[in-house]
Amino acid sequence: MTPNFSLCVYCGSRPGALPAYTEAAAQVGEWIGRHGGQLVYGGGRNGLMGVVAQATLAAGGRVIGVIPQALVDKEAANTDCTELHVVQTMHERKRLMAEHADAFLALPGGIGTFEELFEVWTWQQLGYHNKPLGLLNSAGYYDGLMGFLRSAVAQGFMGDWQMDMLRVEADATALLPNLVQAAGLTAQARLDEI
Template sequence: MAEPAFSVCVYCGSRPGENPAFAEAAKVVGTWIGRHGGQLVYGGGRSGLMGTVAEATRQAGGRVVGVIPQALVDKELANRQCDELHIVQTMHERKAMMAERSDAFIALPGGIGTFEELFEVWTWRQLGYHDKPLGLLNVAGYYDGLVGFLNHSVASGFMGEWQMGLLHASADAEALLRTLVQSAGPDHAPVPLREVI
């Protein structure tokens, strides 16, 4: 397999959620990554949206890198079909490896783990620990309440507009992925995308 054109870290739920639009969005994300010659970096599970995005990436010809703590191998049903499956000891190791292996980050619908991962990598970005683009895929209005609260935080003086500007939010998966990947190159030069077959 050729070297991946780019590497996207996807944070998402280990459950499928109640709305079928969530799984459909995960399929779109994985398919887009695979068809454009990319690599998925994710939490290494095969259940819920995690499994859906990984399988879609693999089916579309993309490379899949999973990172999962030993304690979650059974709970999240470790995906043995990953091109690379890293079993680590702690959540800290998991998140650090996922961040290191990625050019950009995108959060799909998920629960407290997804929220925590997004906020940590966003915090690292605003502190200058990395310069990688971040995206929030707002499927079927799932994150409307969160975006409203974040704007409330800005209005209340606890965040700046510049911090909000670090997070690209969209309901359009393909447009969001294109924005993230094309701004993830060295010095933000556009990353060439392989043609969709």
């Protein structure tokens, strides 16, 4: 069965300090599955990664996990994935995830999440893809980052046009339909059908 859309989600392999982060990851996965979508993610079963994958599967969605061999044991590869791709390098992982995605979303996470988000954001500004980017600011997790980015604009290192590439919301139910529509499902009626 072909999914209605494919969303690449970057997030922590830890749960974080607040229950709101886990709740947001579960909500994202449930929304993907309920709307006939496909999750593409880093293939781990721990932390927010595991939560979003299990919620997607429980709601009837497909899950593609992509994990380097070196992290199979460390991140405890999720063998419940619809497809689990074990690759050799992080570069292969990120390339394959991007190829399978219609849009990208970052949930709370650590430096791996930051790096992945900034990489696909950079790729977009350079014209390597035109897939929408989202940042779910659960419980204000990314408030400090957003302040720093606004400072980078004020200091002349970034432009407003770069900030406009990133859709930022605190509520998954507001952000997810926006990302899916921006990925090509532009008619509201069509979005309501999925």
